[in-house]
Each structure stands twice: as structure tokens, then as C-alpha cells.
Amino acid sequence: MILASLDDDKAENIVTLDLAGKAMFCDRMVIATGLADRQISAMAQHLGEKLKEAGLGRVQVEGAGGSDWVLIDAGDIVVHLFKPDARTLYALEKMWGQDLDEPA
DSSP: OHHHHHHHTTOEEEEEEEOTTTOSSOSEEEEEEOSSHHHHHHHHHHHHHHHHHTTOOOOEEESTTSOSEEEEEOSSEEEEEEOHHHHHHHOHHHHHSGGGGSOO
16 A cells, blocks of 8 residues: 555655564665655655555654655554655665675
């Protein structure tokens, strides 16, 4: 449902990371890019509504008031919506991606 909602709202470069056993705060992380504040706000709003309709009563949204990064905490799944420059700057895929499993 999350991926379908983001796809419907024309999110770009959608990535899903499996963090089960790697992070205490969630089992899955979804990262996507939006090109404008309005698009990111709409994606967050639509996704929040769909998650609540699906029975997730406690969905937290941070940064939806016009920011380069919006975080949606749906419990076991955390969704990050970025503008392109912010996504590059924070590089969550590198921080939480496959390299996490490789020994230093």
C-alpha cells in the first residue's frame, strides 16, 4: 500500500530497505524523492490518510509543513520523503543499506 501510494503521487527513486534485526526503531524503511514541497506534502498527507484507513491509528508525520525532508513513522515501517538535494546530503541508503552487513 505504501509503495502504491507513493507511485500514484509520482514519487521518484523509491527504495525499500529491510532493517529487521538491524535497527530497533523499525523493520522496514522506505525512501522516496519528490521534486517540490507541494508534492512531498501531498505524498505525506495521502500516505498518512491511507495508513489510518488501513487501521494504523498512530501515524506520526514530521516536517510536512514545507521542508526538504518529511518523516512518516508508521510503527514497524518508517517512510522518508526527500527533495533530491536533501536525499543526497543525508544518504540514508548508504547508512542503512547493504553495506551495513559488511565487516569494516
